[in-house]
Amino acid sequence: MKFKTLSLLTMLACATSTFAAEQLNYQILVDKGNKAGEQLVTIGDNGDIKVRYIFKDNGRGPELDEVIKLNAAGLISDYQAKGNTTFGSVINEQFKLDGTQASWSTGKEQHQANTDGKAMYLPVDGSPFLASLAISAMAKNKTNSLPLLPSGTLKQEVVSELIVDKGGEKQQVQLLVQTGVGFEPSFVWATKGDNARLFAYLAPGYLTLIEDGWQGNAEAMMAIQQKAETQLLEKVATELPKELHGLTVVRNARIFDSVTMKVSEPSDIFLLRGKITTIVPAGSLHSLVQHDIDAANRIVLPGLFDMHGHISRWEGILHLAAGVTTLRDMGNDNATLQQMMDEIAHDQLLAPTIVPTGFLEGESAFSARNGFVISTLDEAKAAIDWYAAHGYPQLKIYNSFPKDILKATVAYAHSRGLRVSGHVPAFLKAEDAIHAGFDEIQHINQLMLNFLVKPDTDTRTLDRFYLPAKQVADLDLNSEKVQDFIKLLKEHKVSVDPTLATFDFLKKVDGTVGEPWRAIVKHLPPDIQRAYARAELDIPDEATAERYARSYAKMVEFTGMMYRAGIPVVAGTDELAGFTLQGELELLVKAGLTPSEALQVATLNGARFSRVEQNKGQIKAGYDADLLLVDGDPTKNIGDIRQLALVITQNKAISPTRLYRQIGVEPFAKTEVKIRDYTEPAGQSGGKAQHGHRHLH
Numbered sequence: 001m002k003f004k005t006l007s008l009l010t011m012l013a014c015a016t017s018t019f020a021a022e023q024l025n026y027q028i029l030v031d032k033g034n035k036a037g038e039q040l041v042t043i044g045d046n047g048d049i050k051v052r053y054i055f056k057d058n059g060r061g062p063e064l065d066e067v068i069k070l071n072a073a074g075l076i077s078d079y080q081a082k083g084n085t086t087f088g089s090v091i092n093e094q095f096k097l098d099g100t101q102a103s104w105s106t107g108k109e110q111h112q113a114n115t116d117g118k119a120m121y122l123p124v125d126g127s128p129f130l131a132s133l134a135i136s137a138m139a140k141n142k143t144n145s146l147p148l149l150p151s152g153t154l155k156q157e158v159v160s161e162l163i164v165d166k167g168g169e170k171q172q173v174q175l176l177v178q179t180g181v182g183f184e185p186s187f188v189w190a191t192k193g194d195n196a197r198l199f200a201y202l203a204p205g206y207l208t209l210i211e212d213g214w215q216g217n218a219e220a221m222m223a224i225q226q227k228a229e230t231q232l233l234e235k236v237a238t239e240l241p242k243e244l245h246g247l248t249v250v251r252n253a254r255i256f257d258s259v260t261m262k263v264s265e266p267s268d269i270f271l272l273r274g275k276i277t278t279i280v281p282a283g284s285l286h287s288l289v290q291h292d293i294d295a296a297n298r299i300v301l302p303g304l305f306d307m308h309g310h311i312s313r314w315e316g317i318l319h320l321a322a323g324v325t326t327l328r329d330m331g332n333d334n335a336t337l338q339q340m341m342d343e344i345a346h347d348q349l350l351a352p353t354i355v356p357t358g359f360l361e362g363e364s365a366f367s368a369r370n371g372f373v374i375s376t377l378d379e380a381k382a383a384i385d386w387y388a389a390h391g392y393p394q395l396k397i398y399n400s401f402p403k404d405i406l407k408a409t410v411a412y413a414h415s416r417g418l419r420v421s422g423h424v425p426a427f428l429k430a431e432d433a434i435h436a437g438f439d440e441i442q443h444i445n446q447l448m449l450n451f452l453v454k455p456d457t458d459t460r461t462l463d464r465f466y467l468p469a470k471q472v473a474d475l476d477l478n479s480e481k482v483q484d485f486i487k488l489l490k491e492h493k494v495s496v497d498p499t500l501a502t503f504d505f506l507k508k509v510d511g512t513v514g515e516p517w518r519a520i521v522k523h524l525p526p527d528i529q530r531a532y533a534r535a536e537l538d539i540p541d542e543a544t545a546e547r548y549a550r551s552y553a554k555m556v557e558f559t560g561m562m563y564r565a566g567i568p569v570v571a572g573t574d575e576l577a578g579f580t581l582q583g584e585l586e587l588l589v590k591a592g593l594t595p596s597e598a599l600q601v602a603t604l605n606g607a608r609f610s611r612v613e614q615n616k617g618q619i620k621a622g623y624d625a626d627l628l629l630v631d632g633d634p635t636k637n638i639g640d641i642r643q644l645a646l647v648i649t650q651n652k653a654i655s656p657t658r659l660y661r662q663i664g665v666e667p668f669a670k671t672e673v674k675i676r677d678y679t680e681p682a683g684q685s686g687g688k689a690q691h692g693h694r695h696l697h
Contacts, residue, residue, distance in 0.1 A: 022043050023040070023041065023042050023043070024039075024040075024041040024043070024129075024197075024211065025038065025039075025040055025041075025211070025212040026038060026039035026040075026041070026128070026129075026198075026209055026210065026211055026212065027208075027209070027210060027211075027212045027215065028055055028207065028208070028209045029207070029208045029209075029210075029215065029218075030057055030206060030207050030208075030369050031369030031373070033215070034369065036055060036056055036057045036061070036207070037053075037054045037055035037056055037057075037061065038052075038053075038054060039051065039052070039053045039054075039127060039128060039129055039209065040052040040053075041129050041132075047069075047070045048067070048068065048069050048070070049066070049067070049068040049070075049129075050065070050066065050067055050068075051064070051065070051066040051068070051127045051129050052064075052065055053065075053066070053083075053127035053128070053129070057207075057368065057369070058366065058367070058368035058399075059365075059366035059399070059460045059461055059462070060086050060087065060461075060462055061086055062083065062084065062085050062086050062091075062125070063083045063084050064081060064082070064083035064084075064091060064125065064126075064127050065081070065082050065083055066079070066080065066081045066126065066127055066129075067079075067080045068080075068133075071097065074137060074140070075097065075117065075120055076095065076097065076120060076121055076133075077096070077097045078095070078096055078097070079093070079094065079095040079096075079104075079121060079123065080093070080094050081093040081094075081123060081125060081126060081127075083125075084538070085125060085534070085536060086536070087462065087465060087505065087536040087537050088462055088466075088536075088537055088538040089510070089534070089535040089536050089537055089538050089539070090107070090538060091125045092105075092107060093105065093106050093107075093123055093124060093125055093126075095121040095123070097115070097117075097121075100114050100115055100116065100117060101113075101114060101115075102114070102115045102121065102149055104121060104149075104150075106123075106124050106125075106510075106530070106534065107510035107511060107534065107535065108510050108511050109510070109511050109533070111150065113149065113150060115149060118147055119146075119147035119148055119149045120133075120134070120137070120146060120147070120148055120149060121148075121149045121150075122148045122149060122150065122152065122181070122527055122530075124530050124531055124534055125534070128198070128201055128209055129198065131178075131186075131188055131198050131201070132190075132197040132198035134146055134154055134156075134178075135156075135176065135188070135190045135196050135197055135198055136195060136196055136197055138156060139190075139192075139193065139194055139195070139196035140194050140195070144156055144157055145180075148180075148181075148527075150526065150530075151526045152180055152181065152525070152526060152527060153180050154178060154179075154180045154181055155178065155179050155180050156176045156177065156178040156179075157176065157177055158174050158175070158176055159175050159176070159177050159187075159228045160174070160175040160224050160225075160228055161173070161174045161175070161192075162174075162175070162217075162220065162221060162224060164214055164217040164220075164221075165216075165217065166213050166214050166216070166217075167213075171191065171192075172191075172192050173189050173190065173191055173192065173199045173200075173221075174189070174190055174191075174192055174196075175187060175188075175189055175221075175224060175225055175228060176188050176189070176190055177228070177232070181525075181527050182525070182527065182528065183314070183317075183318065183525070183528070183663045183664070183665075184314035184315075184663070185229075185232065185314070187201075187202070187225050187228065187229060188200075188201050189201070189202070189210075189221060189225075199211055199214070200214070200218070200221060202218065202221060202222050202225055204222060204225070204226055204229075204313075204333075204336055205332070205333030205335060205336030205337075206333060206336075208222075229313065230343075230348070233313055233314070233343070233348065233349055233350070234348050234349075236317070236350055236662070237343075237347060237348055237349055237350040238347070240317075240350060240654065240655075240658060240659060240662065241350060241652035241653065241654045242652060242653045242654070242675060243651065243652055244271065244274075244290075244291050244648070244651050244652060244653055245290055245291075246272070246289070246290030246291070247270065247271070247272050247277075247287065247288070247289045247290055247291075248270070248271040248272070248289060248290065248291040248292075248293065249268055249269070249270050249271070249287075249289045249291070249292055249293065250268065250269040250271065250293045250295050250300065250627065250629075250648070251268050251282060251283075251292065251293065251294050251295060252266045252267075252268070252282050252294055252295050252296055252297050253266065253267050253268070253269055253282075253295040253297075253298065253300040253627075253629070254266055254267070254295075254297055254298065254299050254300065255267055255269070255279070255299075255300050255619050256299055256300065256301045256302070256596075256599060256619070256635060257618070257619070258302055258599065258600050258603040258604040258617060258618050258619075259600075259604060259618065261594075261596035261597065261599070261600055261635075263299060263635060265281065265282075266281070266282035266297055267279050267280065267281060267282055268280050268281070268282050268283070268284070268285060269300070269619065269625075269627070270285070270287070270289075271625040271648070273651060274624060274625055274650060274651035275622065275623070275624060275625055276619065276620065276621050276622065276623050276624075276625050277621060278621050279619070279620070279621060288678070289678060290677065290678055291653075291675055291676070291677055291678070292675070292676040292678065293629075293646070293648075293653070293673060293675050293676075294673070294674070294676075295629050295673075296673075298629045298630055298631065298645065299630050299632075299633055299634065299635065300619065300627055300628065300629055300630070301323070301599065301603065301619075301627070301628040301630060301634070302603040302604075302616070302617055302618055302619050302626055302627070302628070303323060303324070303325025303326060303352075303603070303616070303624075303626030303627065303628060303647070303649055304322070304323045304324050304325065304326075304571075304581060304602045304603060304606070304628070304641075305324070305325075305326045305327070305328065305570070305571065305602055305603065305605075305606020305607065305610060305616075305617070306319065306324045306326075306327045306328070306352075306571070306572060306573050306577075306578075306581045306606075307328045307330075307497055307570040307571055307572035307606055307609065307610070308328065308330050308442065308497055308499050308570075308572025308573055308574045309327045309328065309329055309330065309572075309573065309574070309577070310329060310330060310331055310332055310370075310574070311327055311329050311332065311337075311340065311351065311352075311354065311577075313340060313343075313349060313351075315351070315577040315578075316349060316350045316351025316352065317350060317659050317662065317663055318576070318577035318578035318579070318663070319351065319352045319577050319578045320350065320351070320352060320578075320647055320649070320654055320656075320659060321578055321644070321647070321654075321656040321659040321660050321665075322577075322578030322579060322581060322582060322642075322644070322656070323578075323628045323641065323644050323647055323656075324352050324577075324578055324581055325352050325353060325626040325628075325647065325649040325650075326352050326353045326354075326355060326606065326607075326610065326612070326616055326626070327351075327352040327353070327354055327355070328354075328355045328357060328394075328572070328606075328610050329354050329355070329356050329357055330357045330359075330396055330442065330572070330574070331357065331359035331368070331370045331371060331396055331398070332356075332359065332370055332371070333370060333371075334359075334371055334372075334386075337354070337356055338390070340354065341354050341356070344650075352649070353616075353624075353626075353649070353650065355393065355394075355610040355611075355612060356390075356391075356392045356393075357392065357393075357394045357395065357396045357421070358371060358372075358383070358384070358386075358387030358392040358394070358395045358396065358418070359371025359372070359396050359398065360372055360374065360380060360383055360384070360395055360396065360397050360398065360401065360409070360422075361373045361374070361397075361398040361399070361400055361401060362374060362375065362398070362400035362401040362402045362425070363375045363400065364400035364460070366399060366400050366426075366460035366461070367398075367400050368398055368399070368400075371383070371396075372386070375402070376405070377405040377408055377409065380405060380409045380412070381409075381412050384409070384412055384413050384416055384418065385416065387416075387418065388416040388417065388418060392418065393417075393418060393419060393610065393611040394418055394419040394420070394421060394440075394610075394611075395413045395418045395419070395420045395421070395422075396421055396422045396423075396442070397409070397410075397420065397421075397422035397423070397425065397438075398422060398423050398425075399423050399425060399426055399459060399460045399464075400425070400426060400460055401422075401425040402425075403425050403426075403427060403428050403432075406425060406428075406433075406436045407435075407436040407437065410436050410437035410438065411437060414437065419439040419440065419609075419611070420437060420438055420439050420440075421438060421439055421440035421441065421442060421495075421497070422438065422440075422441070422442060423441075423442060423443065423446050423459075424441065424446050424449065424450075424459070426458055426459050426460045427455065427456070427457070427458070427459075429449070429450045429453060430446060430447055430449065430450035430485070431450055431485060431488055434488055434489065434492050434494055435492075438494060439493075439494060439495065440494060440495040440496065440497060440570075440609065441494060441496055441497070442497045442499065442572070443497070443498065443499050443502075443503070443574075444468075444498040444499065444500055444503055444555045444558070444559060445464055445465060445468045445503060445506075445555075446464075447496065447498070447558070448468045448472050448475070448555060448558070449464060449467060449468060450485060451475055451481060451482065451485075452467045452468065452471050452472075453467070465506060465537065466537070468506065468551060468555070469506040469507070469537060469547075469548045469551050469552070470547065470548070470551070471551070472550075472551035472552075472554050472555060473547050473548075473550035473551040473554065475554060477554060477557060477558055477561060482558075486561065486562060486565050486567065487565075489562065489565075489567050490565055490566055490567055493568075494567070495567070495568040495569070495570060495605075495609055496559075496562060496567055496568070496569055496570070497569075497570050497572045498555075498559045498569065498572075499572045499573060499574045499575075499584070500555065500556055500559060500584060500587040500588070500591070501514075501516035501573060501575060501580045501581075501583040501584040501587055502573060502574045502575040502580065503552065503555065504516055504552065504583075504587075505536040505537065506537060506548055506551065506552050507539075507545065507548040507549040507551070507552045508535055508536060508537075508539075509535055509539050509545050510533075510534060510535040510539075511533055511535075512533065513529075513532050513533050514532065515583070515587070516575075516579075516580060516582075516583025516584065516586065516587065517532055517576070517579060517580075517583060519582075519583075519639060519642065520579050520582070520642065520668075521533075522666075523660075523665050523666040523667075523668065524664075524665060525663075525664045525665070556587060556590055556591045557591065557592075559587075559588070559591045560591030560592035560593065563588075563591065563592070563593060563597075564592065568605060568608075568609065569588070569601055569605065570601060570605050570606060570609050571584050571585060571588065571598070571601050571602040571605070571606065572584070581602065582639075582641050582642050585598045585599070585601075585602055585638050585641060586598075586638050586639060588601060589638045595634060595635050595636060595637065595638040596635045598638055599634060599635065599638075599641075603617050603618070604617045604618065605617075624649075625648055625649070625651070626648065626649045627646075627647075627648040627649075628644055628646075628647055628648075629644070629645045629646040629647075629648075629673055630643055630644055630645065631643035631644075631645050631669055631670045631671060642668045643668055643669050643670060644656045644668070644669055645669045645670075645671055645672060645673045646672075646673040653675055655672060655673075656668070656669060657669055657672055
């Protein structure tokens, strides 16, 4: 599981005014107050700043030391950052401003640019404190925008204020919403005045970063922030999609049958209240409709399933624009996920249909604090009861789960009707999890570790990534132990969720973009492009890079071997929303699946192993109207899956082009689909329809 750690804030680079000498201490808390890190800031009399930032959650996280010098204009004239990223790659980032000449390096990348001195450098791996510099600069200069280097503009506005209290000491803070960096707005809390600075950053359901001593105000701040965020999300949910009221026809559709993997002759698909009512040969059924959509002989696919997400409230746009109409959430804050599902049901949140998975972790220093963290079998049973009562079809067991109660826990989950999947708990092998009753295993590294771990190997550490990267290259996939393991998976009817795309990071060297994102990276905002050109593992030389690449190639090959042996595979990501599923399907084809087989995995298999196969995964009368109109032919070229002209789901028509433009992404589809609306004259039920045109842009 690859959790985001302050991803928006760590991208912010900014400007400042002169500070008096002082020290600031920010505490980072997760799971109702457990300390997970800190940010210590020392500001010298001359305004020079030193930052020590460390954050550890789920057994990993970044460590960073920054030294920042400012010029007379309050701009960063010298920036140095050293440390390690979440997965261990080396941070060595530098920036220098000499007159109008700016130069910077990120790892091995070197760049220069002329500047008018009014823009600020945007680090790739900066600390959250850099947001404070932006806040201060805009406050001092009485502006709400800040030009950035290498490109872009950071904008902010005040959306709320609050008086906070620390043992009788009071101050007024303000909630800011910042845009222009990343895909989504960033909410930050700041002090007021000409020397305003970062006060807190809150990630609902996950994390609190706040000035030390003021932690008691976090709950009230969180409530205000969520209300402000909800208002923005509701606006997106109502303005971007088009509601399909009444009967709708999608004409001239060549339907991909996810069972037979064949494409039909042109057909007409009738939809009503979010369901498919009937499918007939094109032009053979005439009925008055409220909405007419001409597929123009495009291939129409069932909506795609991402079988491994950890959805946030803003990721829905990326998922839907990529054709992901159903997402299996594989671990989230329970209250936050329930809230999102309620908002989706009430058309307050634009997102795929969510199939929830109950997250169950054991108590340890390495715990990932999603869902329930338990120590005893009784606590595990109580958690399973909660998930069963709330309609969760599946349970996910995580790294620190106590191995001595594993089998009993799995049995109890099965007795309550839940499938069981997960990581392999520490000090066990995948074959142990299979014998304990697992129905599914997540991640290709968890499968490969079966051949690599020793009894004392602690896979809660970064060893769960570095061991496969180093050793799979030497693994004989035709050996008896590997073939016996494949037979064990098949005998126990275990499905696998390999998330190949996310594990491309095992071989990604600095200055290159990972294989799953090469086709799309130039469409992304510039700051996202820079982030995706960074290494994540520590790969110090060419020999190491070559070895890690061979290991990863064998992981892809092993996935194809499992599929051909009859092991059910599902398409999950655990990475950048939407785009990564497209890359995952390309990797499945690279593993030996045909494009049609990869599409079947992402549709029919998704429905089956989410337990929604009675109404999703196929284009069939009585099923949910989750439809994708595609330019090109993804049954022959899987890369055409990116050429989405229209998405229909939840009784809405959604233009991917419009969604992408909303978040600063260059669209992919060659054309847009027009929707013709018809309005029946008042008092003339059954009469000839009048019609007007309304185009979906």
